[in-house]
Amino acid sequence: MTSVIGRSVTRWDTLGKVTGSAVYAGDVALPGLLHGKIKRSTVAHARIRAIDASRALALPGVRAVLTHADVPRVLHYGSPHPRSASVTKDQYILDTTVRYHGEGVAAVAADSEEIAEAALELITVDYEPLPALLTVADALAPGAPAIHAVGPGGNLVLDPVVVTRGDVAAGFAAADLIVEGTYTLGRPVPAYMEPNVCVCQWDALGKLTIWTSTQSPFMVRGTLAEVLGLPLTKVRVLVDHMGGGFGAKQDLFQHEFLCALLAQRTGRPVRMEFSRKETFLGGRTRHSGSIRLKQGFRRDGTITAREAEIVFDSGAYGSHGPGVTAVATASLTSLYRCDNVHLVGRCVYTNTPIAGAFRGYGVVQSYYALDSQMDEAAEQLGLDPAALKLMNAVRDGDLAPSGHPIVGHGLEDCIRRGLEETGWAARRAAPKSHDTGRRRRGWGMGCEMHGSSAYPGIKEQGNAIVRMNEDGTVTLFTGTTGLGTGAHTALAQITAEELGVRFEDVAVVHGDTDVVPWDIGAFASHTTYMAGRACQMAAAQVKAKVLARAADRLEVAADDLDIRDGVVTVRGVPGLSLTVADAIAAERGIPAPQLVGEDSYRPTKSYSFAAHFVEVEVDTETGQIDVVQVVPVHEIGKVIHPVAAAGQIEGGIQQGIGHTLTEDFRVDPRDGRPLNASFVDYKMPLAMDMPPIRTIILETAPDEGGPFGAKGVGEDPIIAIGPAIANAVHDAIGVRFRHYPITPEQVLAALAEKGATPTPGAADQPDQTDQ
Amino acid sequence: MHPFAYFEPTTVDEAIALLARHGGDAQLMAGGTDLLVEIKESLRRPAVVINIKKVPDLGGLACDEAHGLRIGALVTVRAIETSAAVSRLYPAIAEAVREIGSIQIRNRATLVGNVCRASPSADTLPPLIAAGTVAAISGPGGARSVPLGEFFTGPGRTVLTAGEIVTAIALPPPAAQAGASYIKHGRRRAMELATVGVAVSLRRDGDVCRDVRIVLGAVAPTPIRATAAEMLLEGRAPDPARLEEAGCAAQDQSRPIDNVRASAAYRRAMVGVLTRRAIAAAWERTT
Known part of the structure; x- marks a missing residue:
């Protein structure tokens, strides 16, 4: 028989999608449907003195208005993973305090979206301003006011996560070289194609049906039941097709509660859909923050010690802060072998948009720092960075971040294959015209590993x-x-x-x-x-x-x-x-x-691996960085559907290029107002920006636990591309960036500081013309 | 979407009369690619929308060496983009129209609409001004012509008075040995607003430049001529030293702002770089 494993069969969902017949939550049209909208805070931190909705209620076509006085006051998990410590109970459906610019303070159901929007403007909110803590430094400052009454205090979302192995002091004492740096992290958003949307309807027996764009329908069911005081038989969650989520749609959002309550109040079905702007304001971001990383090396490249302090900005609520902090902190035990580690992860409330789960869950951040620093160490040791990474790559039998032994030699296989495919040695040895060329090219590589499943952090099945x-x-x-x-x-x-x-x-x-x-x-x-x-x-x-x-x-x-x-x-x-x-x-x-x-x-723990090899070209007059080509090598065990797996890899690279070069959701440092809550000024790379990608998938370390030896691939591709680009930029212009995104303006400033501005009229040719 | 009264005039006079009657409450719509988005996002709340797509005399794209280029108010950006004659005779215009939005947007958007929207960062404005484009205007007081270099008065503001419509824009035929270019600087390659845009048109006279026009976009409330840079080049060969001087002069004349797209300092620096590159590109095209 022909095996169907490893064959790119026609996906059963594509025909409906390309013909428009596939049903998404927002397509659900019910008789008597009302339209819901959320009134959002225009201040970053305030107590609500009063809300006056009388004018909104008087508007013809308005069927209901809900404020904090009208909804159950039940503290709930924003990201409800049962059997898991990775969540924080710190949210109300609507609270008397607003903690970020964009938080919902009231909701309206009306006969049309237009009427609902008009009604929002008729609701007046009297805010008593509170000091807005817009940065981690503000929130951690002695005497800073507490954003939440829950949690361990000091504006921490959870007690610091501490991971220690071996003896770090002895490790540093044995080092010939110590490299230290602080890496600062931008705030990208998932920008899924389908904005959050749900439709709610109650039946005569008091059962709620909700069609919603969610990654975790059973979490939606459980939390709605808990907050609304219903048994699980009285909540039915439906989700057919989805336009992406990238992790963020694991959370319950305010509109899912409010839509259910508006439908209950009016006795009619209600639909609520975010505008694109609301996906920024009320959505979830990747955790920004900083990572201080210090490593000791022997002259031969052996890592003797690793110390890190991660500080993540959780934004106004905990959401996935605990899980992301735990995963990021533990991730630094691995990727590159080190017996002596001391790692501390903190997650801090601020009055900024909520950070949540996002593809690459904490590891995008931690491995950006780790892999960039490996390059820096290689340079100082006089070693090739790929050779240094290969000699330190985790391998069969080493302890993974989860505490499980790693199976096989996936990471080493990826690095070796990439070295061959790119002709790495010759490329890195090629002469550079660092001091004169206007457009300069360079090669870099980065590595990653990522667990298939959240086990044992979440007791999954x-x-x-x-x-x-x-x-x-x-x-x-x-x-x-x-x-x-x-x-x-x-x-x-x-x-x-x-x-x-x-x-x-x-x-x-x-x-x-x-x-x-x-x-x-x-x-x-x-x-x-x-x-x-x-x-x-x-x-x-x-x-x-x-x-x-x-x-x-x-x-x-x-x-x-x-x-x-x-x-x-x-x-x-x-x-x-x-x-x-x-x-x-x-x-x-x-x-x-x-x-x-x-x-x-119930899973054993599996890890997938990748090494990304990247060529960039830097325009030293404009500071623009072009990714010229990417060779991603992934080891993911047995491949079930090669085209779908490659699609994951290419999509992750596209997102990762965005994170590294252009994507950053910014808030005004003075008042917490979002500065680019739209696609006009939040720039993801599009088709025209994409370089050729030569994807290579290895099946050299299949996992006993996965079906036919398969492992995960969803998150891996977004992780290694970032440090690979940063390392390639360093190869091109000799400047080491310890943050993302790396903007053209920063490239120019760094070149000017280095005294490496180009000679006017210098040759406009790249160093290497081969592709 | 905010409600509004909607009209579909079938003659220019009817459109003018409607516009004159409703004054500032009315918005003219051709492609609608900016207007409808702005209404949906409540950035504009016109009480009246006047769709001029049913007016027959406002179409028409004519392009040849003898008469130049004439673009009616309803001509889509995509029609200009795909015109072989425009690409051959007006390469800078062709470069600029390709920068507007996506193909879907360009299939709806009109070039005259892009002009009348008067965005400081609009891609087509610098090359149109550099090419010596003139707007044909009809209004309650009759017809008049205004060079685009004098058309813009501020962000979203033009010399148009109540009831006036731009019925077409006209570009003179390119001179012999002419060259033109437009270079846009943005954060990505498509679907992007210019951080800085620089257009150059010039004529080669032996080894030197003549009739140099340098127009800067997105670095002032309106597109501006870099007159000092133009003068530096006039009658001179565009050698590297001269390009450097011209770039610096253009930089000095720009008045950019700081915003989330870029800092003023970076924009100013890019004016210098892009001016040098645009002059060199225009000069290349004269040979």
């Missing part, structure tokens, strides 16, 4: 139900969400492969919490890895039932049977076979018993 129908086709029930990655296609491939039926004969049912098995949500690079393994296990159960029945019919032992392409065959007896449909057909009019398999998979 993947679940699946596989049911065979009377005609031999198969229906897979999964609680995982389809963010747009193609994961459901991969799950169908895994199910088909395990059962021995054709891929086309497997249908996927998902997105209805009343029907599908519980799932923690689509995040942490775990859907294909974790839910995929559960699908494989459930499919194996169904296969065993089919074979038992076929064994009776064929009068052979079940152990001698196998299923291929939907046909039961007998080993060693080529002539004897039975289609699956015949095997399960009714016998003397009596149908087969239910052919259902269901299983849960």
Whole structure:
């Protein structure tokens, strides 16, 4: 039989998407639908003295207005991961205090969006200003007012995360070279294509149905039930197609509560959709902040000690701050081997937009620092940076950040392959015209590793139900969400492969919490890895039932049977076979018993690896950095769907280029007002900005735990590209940047400081013309 | 979207009459690519929108060596972008129109609309001014012509008075041995507002430049002529030293602001760089 694993089958979701028939939460049109809008704070920190909604309520077409006085006052988790310490209970649906510019203070439901918007302007809010703490330094200053009454105090979201191994003092004492630097982190946003949207409806029995664009429908169900005081049978969450989430849509947002309450208050269905601006104001960002990193090296390149202090800016609420801080801090134990580490991670409340989960969860930040510093150390040691990284790369048996042993030699394989593919040695040795050329080129590389699944930080499990129908086709029930990655296609491939039926004969049912098995949500690079393994296990159960029945019919032992392409065959007896449909057909009019398999998979821990090799060109007159080409090498275990995996990699690189060069959501340092809450001034790279990407996927370190040896790939591609670019910039112009994004203005300033401004009229040719 | 009264006049006179009657409450709409977004985002709240797409005499794109280029008020940016004659005779205009938004936007947006919107960072304004473009204006008091160099009075502001419509813009035929260029500086390659834009038009006379026009975009409330730089080049060869001087002179004349896109200092520095590059590019095209 042709294996369907490793084949880029046609994704079942694409036809609906390209023809426009795919249903997204915002497409749900119900009779009597009302439109909800949120009134957002125009100050960064204030107590609400009074809200007057009387004029809004008097506007014809307005059906309800909610303020903090009208909603349940229940403290809830913004990012509700059960069985996890990675969350903080610090949010109310609407509070009497606003903690960032853009926080919702009231909500309106009206007959049209226009009326709802007009009503927002008629609501007056009397703010009693409080001091706005807009930076981590402000929030940590002695005597700074507390933004929250909960938490450990001192505006910390959680107690500092401390990770210690070995003896750092001894490690530094043994070092021939100590390199130290502080890395400052920008504030990119996920900018998913589909703005947050939901539709809520209550039935006569008091059951809430919510269609919402979320990565974690069961978390939405659980939190809404908790806050609204309902059993789980009274909340049904539906999500069919999604236009991305990149981690941020793991949170519950204010509109999901408010939409439910407006629908309850009015007795009519209500739709609430963020404008693009609201996805900035009320969305989630990556954690900005700073990382002070210090490492000791022996002359031969061995790392003797590593010390780091991470300080993340959580913004106004905790959201994923605890999880991101824990993951980032632990990540610095690894990637490059070091026996002596002392790492401290802090996460600090400020009166700025909320930081949340975002693809690369803390590791984008930590490995930007670590990998950049490795380059710096290589330079000072007189070693090639790739050689230094290769000699220190974590490998089989080393402890991963999760505490589990690493399986295989994925990182070393990625580095070696990239060195060959790029002709690295020759490129790095090529002469540079650092002092004269106007456009200067350079090569850099960066590495990363990332866990498939959030285990053990979150006690996760993947679940699946596989049911065979009377005609031999198969229906897979999964609680995982389809963010747009193609994961459901991969799950169908895994199910088909395990059962021995054709891929086309497997249908996927998902997105209805009343029907599908519980799932923690689509995040942490775990859907294909974790839910995929559960699908494989459930499919194996169904296969065993089919074979038992076929064994009776064929009068052979079940152990001698196998299923291929939907046909039961007998080993060693080529002539004897039975289609699956015949095997399960009714016998003397009596149908087969239910052919259902269901299983849960609790992950072992898997890590995927990558090395990104990048060529950049720097225009030394304008300071602009062009990424000329990228060669990403990823080791992700067995690849289920090569095109989808490559798509993840290319998309991650595009996002990573943006983070490193242009993307930064900024707030006014004086009053916390967002300065670029729109795509006019928040610039992501587009098609025209993308360099050629030569993606290489290795399968050299498959994981026993994953389906057919598969590991995760979702988050990995956004991590290594950043330091690779920064390192390439250093190779091109000899300037080391310890922050992102690196703007043209900063490039020019750095060149001027270095006294390396170009000679007017100098040759306008790059150093290296090959591509 | 904020509600408004909507009219579709079918003649220029009717459009003028509507515009005159509703004055400042009315907005003229051609492509609508800026206007509708601004209404949706509540940046503008016109009581009246007058769509002129049904006016038959406002179309028409004509381009040849003898008569130059005439662009009616309803001609889309995409029509100009895809005109082989425009690309050949007015390369700087072709460069600038390709910088506007996306292809989808350019299929709707009109060049005259881009002019009348009078954004300081509009890509087409510097090359149009450098090319000596004249706006044909009709209004309650009759018709008049205004060179684009005198058309803009501030961000979003022009010399148009109540009831006046720009019916077309006209560019003179390019001179023999002429060269023109437009260079935009932005944060990415497409879908971007100019941080700085520089347009140059000049004529080669042996080894020296003549009739030099240098126009700077996004560094002042309106596009501005870099007159000092022009004078430095007039009758001179564009050698590296001269380019450097011209760049510095243009830089000195710019009056950029600080904002989230770039600092004033960076914009000023880029005026120098882009001016040098734009002059060199225009000179290249004269050969």
